[in-house]
Amino acid sequence: MGEWIQSLDKMVENAIHLKQIRKSGLQFGDLIVITTRNSVYSICVLDDNLYQVSGGWFDRKGLSPMKLPITGCTWGGSVIKMDIVAACGLCLEFGNRVVTSPIRKMCVIPCSSLS
Numbered sequence: 259m260g261e262w263i264q265s266l267d268k269m270v271e272n273a274i275h276l277k278q279i280r281k282s283g284l285q286f287g288d289l290i291v292i293t294t295r296n297s298v299y300s301i302c303v304l305d306d307n308l309y310q311v312s313g314g315w316f317d318r319k320g321l322s323p324m325k326l327p328i329t330g331c332t333w334g335g336s337v338i339k340m341d342i343v344a345a346c347g348l349c350l351e352f353g354n355r356v357v358t359s360p361i362r363k364m365c366v367i368p369c370s371s372l373s
Contacts, residue, residue, distance in 0.1 A: 278345035279366055281307065287369030292344050295359035299350070301343070315356050327353035
């Protein structure tokens, strides 16, 4: 049990050094493009923790675009960082429990630059 707690502590400590997109830094209309190992997702910010998502799993299932919350990002297990939308190396978890492959690239296009 002690080793597991030390591993968890190390993950939390290293999380502040990750390149990440924080939920608190996003505004209505911002567009996020995320490239994972297997897919590309486009995510539009709608409201407080509500997003319109297209691409990847949603396209393959014929569900794009879908409106849903983003739970946060995981290291591939059950530990989740809930204050971020994306971080390189982590897996994005959507509100419908779909989890992506690890994120390779990400960018935010502010809504102000879209007009």
